[in-house]
Amino acid sequence: MRLHAADQYLVAPAEAGLLEVYRALEGSGLYPPFPPVELPGGVGGLLLRGGFAQTFFFPSEVLGVTFRTPKGRVVRAGGVVVKNVQGYDLVRPFVGSFGLLGEPLEAVLRLRPGQASAFLRKPFTGTFPELAPRPRFLFALEEGGAWWLYAYHYGPKKEVARFRESFLGEAVEPLDLRPRFPRGMGVGEGPLKDLRFSWKDGGEAPPPPEPFRLLARAL
Amino acid sequence: MRLHAADQYLVAPAEAGLLEVYRALEGSGLYPPFPPVELPGGVGGLLLRGGFAQTFFFPSEVLGVTFRTPKGRVVRAGGVVVKNVQGYDLVRPFVGSFGLLGEPLEAVLRLRPGQASAFLRKPFTGTFPELAPRPRFLFALEEGGAWWLYAYHYGPKKEVARFRESFLGEAVEPLDLRPRFPRGMGVGEGPLKDLRFSWKDGGEAPPPPEPFRLLARAL
Numbered sequence: 187m188r189l190h191a192a193d194q195y196l197v198a199p200a201e202a203g204l205l206e207v208y209r210a211l212e213g214s215g216l217y218p219p220f221p222p223v224e225l226p227g228g229v230g231g232l233l234l235r236g237g238f239a240q241t242f243f244f245p246s247e248v249l250g251v252t253f254r255t256p257k258g259r260v261v262r263a264g265g266v267v268v269k270n271v272q273g274y275d276l277v278r279p280f281v282g283s284f285g286l287l288g289e290p291l292e293a294v295l296r297l298r299p300g301q302a303s304a305f306l307r308k309p310f311t312g313t314f315p316e317l318a319p320r321p322r323f324l325f326a327l328e329e330g331g332a333w334w335l336y337a338y339h340y341g342p343k344k345e346v347a348r349f350r351e352s353f354l355g356e357a358v359e360p361l362d363l364r365p366r367f368p369r370g371m372g373v374g375e376g377p378l379k380d381l382r383f384s385w386k387d388g389g390e391a392p393p394p395p396e397p398f399r400l401l402a403r404a405l
Numbered sequence: 406m407r408l409h410a411a412d413q414y415l416v417a418p419a420e421a422g423l424l425e426v427y428r429a430l431e432g433s434g435l436y437p438p439f440p441p442v443e444l445p446g447g448v449g450g451l452l453l454r455g456g457f458a459q460t461f462f463f464p465s466e467v468l469g470v471t472f473r474t475p476k477g478r479v480v481r482a483g484g485v486v487v488k489n490v491q492g493y494d495l496v497r498p499f500v501g502s503f504g505l506l507g508e509p510l511e512a513v514l515r516l517r518p519g520q521a522s523a524f525l526r527k528p529f530t531g532t533f534p535e536l537a538p539r540p541r542f543l544f545a546l547e548e549g550g551a552w553w554l555y556a557y558h559y560g561p562k563k564e565v566a567r568f569r570e571s572f573l574g575e576a577v578e579p580l581d582l583r584p585r586f587p588r589g590m591g592v593g594e595g596p597l598k599d600l601r602f603s604w605k606d607g608g609e610a611p612p613p614p615e616p617f618r619l620l621a622r623a624l
Contacts, residue, residue, distance in 0.1 A: 235492075236492045243462065243465040245465070245494065245497065246462040246464070246465055259616075261616045263614075263616065273454075273455045273500075273501030273502065273503060273611060274498075274501065274502065274503075274505075274611070274613045274614055274617045275464065275497050275498050275500070275501060276498060276614070276616055276617060276620070278464065278494050278497030278498065279493070279494050279495060279497065279498050281492075281494070282492030282493065282494060283492065283493065284492060284493075286493075392492060392493070394493045395482075395493055395495070397478075397480045397482065397495055397624060398493045398495060400623045400624055401495070401620055401623055401624070403623060404619045404620055404622060404623025404624075405616060405619060405620070405623075
């Protein structure tokens with residue numbers, strides 16, 4: 187893993203764990219585009235599934251990706267230009283492609299600064315609430331028959347303090363959810379939900395539209 | 406043009422003019438992801454060039470696009486789901502594809518609310534300054550041998566007032582820049598710059614990377 191703190195990005199091999207990234211960033215005041223939750227496949231798995239728990243546009247936080255296509259071609263898409271997209275974007279279709287475009291090898295992730303962070307949970311009522319300030323990550327997890335709403339936020343000190351006060355939950359530690367997905371994490375009714383999907387042990391990829399299949403065959 | 410004000414999006418034919426969109430939004434309190442500047446090719450041209458003057462990630466503001474591929478296939482990518490990307494993203498590679506993936510037919514654009522707006526200019530020093538508050542759009546235009554920095558911002562009343570006070574420029578009207586690009590707008594040293602490119606009359610598309618050519622051939 188290579189941290190470029192001044193330029194606020196991280197180059198991570200696909201197999202890097204999500205909590206491993208958090209450990210690498212300790213003390214830097216920088217945060218990655220995922221919550222402190224370990225999931226199957228680490229950074230690479232996260233990219234293939236299009237992120238986890240974000241309340242923002244996740245693909246724009248992936249500045250670059252190197253992947254091996256189904257035909258064995260190694261494609262390097264995007265780069266480390268943080269501010270702008272120069273067009274010809276192959277990073278964004280790869281993010282959330284559920285393996286159809288190939289296997290990730292390395293990712294360049296945008297980091298964002300924060301003075302403080304908070305990871306909280308409270309009972310989940312079945313729907314995701316509108317929160318102010320809006321936490322950067324929100325998900326629901328079933329534990330022993332009960333559902334909990336988890337929220338993780340980072341940012342300026344005052345904003346994180348206001349989040350703590352308004353969310354009214356209990357503080358939690360980083361989670362390892364890999365044991366909940368021994369057969370892999372896919373889409374389907376399961377023990378985990380975020381704003382995009384329900385996630386299931388051994389769940390599947392959503393059916394791809396036909397033009398996307400063409401793209402997959404071309405690469 | 407079909408305005409869905411409650412859901413904050415607009416469906417526009419590719420040939421719609423950018424100022425035409427502004428007129429359609431008058432009184433709605435909603436703003437499109439481009440400044441009040443008419444450019445060659447209207448909405449379709451804007452999509453092909455990957456936006457204009459934005460200081461944010463433009464592709465995420467394009468919720469969907471229908472386009473005709475070089476082989477004549479009509480592809481409908483994305484849709485009107487505002488909050489999230491469900492994976493399999495063909496919208497983002499189309500945005501900024503400079504015609505390589507085909508011709509746009511229709512676009513679904515995210516709109517954002519604003520209570521006020523301001524369009525200002527002042528002399529351009531040759532580099533784009535860091536501004537606070539950061540305007541949503543920033544570009545430099547050569548007029549009669551002199552370069553001007555143009556900034557357009559919309560948002561909450563107080564924020565727009567702070568932008569006016571800090572930018573210290575003169576107010577300007579919507580611009581029609583089409584006469585400056587009679588042979589079409591492309592990349593190259595010319596009379597217009599934004600944070601991504603210099604724009605030239607009769608300018609070219611940036612050279613596409615090889616995997617993107619493969620994608621173009623597949624569609």
